[in-house]
Amino acid sequence: MYSINSGFSLRSIFVCGFKQLFLLSLMLLNSLVTVVQAADTIETFDHDQTNFALDFVHARVDCESCHVQGVFQGTPTQCENCHSAAGRIQASSASAFHILTTEDCSFCHTTADWDTVVRVDHFAVKGSCQSCHNRRVARGKNAQHFQTSDNCDDCHRTTYWQDAVFDHSDITESCQSCHNHIQARGKGVQHINSLDNCEDCHNVFGWTPVPANRVDHDAVIGSCFSCHNGVVAEGKNTNHILVESFCDDCHVTTGWNSVAKVDHGAVIGSCSSCHDGVIATGKHSQHFATTAECNVCHSTVAWSLVTFDHDGVTSGCTICHNDASDIGKKIDHIASSNSCELCHNTVSFSPVLKVDHTAVFGSCSSCHKADEPNDANHLNNTEECNLCHNTLSWN
DSSP, rough: OOHHHHHHHHHHHHHHHHHHHHHHHHHHHHHHHHHHHHHHHHHHHHHHHHSSOGGGGGSSHHHHHHSSGGOOTOOOSSSHBBBBTSSBBBBOOOTTOOOOOOOOOGOOSSOOOOOOOOOOOOGGOOOOGGGTTTSSSOOOOOOOSSOOOOOOGGGGSSSSOOOHHHHHOOSOOOGTBBBSSSSSEEEEEEOBBBBBBBBOOOOSSSOOOGGGGGGOOGGBBGGGGGGOOSSSSSOOOOTSSOOOOOGGGBBBBSSSSSOOOGGGGGGGGGGGGGGGSSSSOOTTTTTEEEEEEEGGGOOOOOOOOOOOOTTOSSOOOOGGGGGSBBBBOOTTTSBSOOOOEEEOSSSSSSSSOOOOOBBBBSSSTTTOOTTTTTEEEEEEEEGGGGTTSSOOOOO
């Protein structure tokens, strides 16, 4: 039989147990309410109000994938802090074959699709160009690319692959070894006919335009006019004299305006079309009046070498031979009229082959000196010759 003390002890145990069960029930009920309230909070919580808006794939991820064990505060917002094998949040991370970068995923990836890279921000890339542009990871040099060990960024830019600026400073081979339409752009179909020494005219800073002072005419195969035609290069201006299209007949390659010589064989126009005192030297103020072309008397060898064509001239010599327009009588010429043709001929001014004594003003002795004629038997007298002799025959 139990004693009074024993009964009291059993009742105490029962009461204590009941209290504990009651408290436990209250705790469970409170937890249930908390869960319900949390569920309601999750349903109504606007994640966009945080510093990390949920979009695309992130919007479909379970909360506990990022908020591990219900920890909300301190959850990373940078891609690389979650997408890393070493982080607390075990999100998908870059493969072992990923190119070397600053690990800021947002430079290249988007939350829409992890595997599709629509852009690459090269500022985030650490490795060399060819570590990616090797035809495996990304597009590399094509089969027509010229041989080089240079890095891609020596010529190419990250904004556009085709917009290359080549550094020619270390090139020792000829331009044509690359600029041959296979490895690099060569001469266009409208290029003037020339040798393949590009550097004779072009420079490495810009393919076009070609500075006029950089054209080595020794490299030009075609004629001058094939280039200097007013289309490819400066040609004859509207005031140019009428000539054939052989520029080098008169011009030199060192200076377009310095006409060192004129090949008159290339001139199509008349002499006066050029020798008009404006374009070239014309008749001076003392030149006798004439409408004849220059080449009637002058030659193209020298301006002063004059051979006048006297055909048709029968009189009026002094119109030209007057010491003003042309050579006239010398100071020791015998006194005579101005009818030059009575004694001289048009072939040569001297010697005089005939003398028309009717044109002579002076006495016989003014011309026929004492020793003329050379006759030792002539009697000695002071009379004029015409007392005995006549002008038809001395004897």
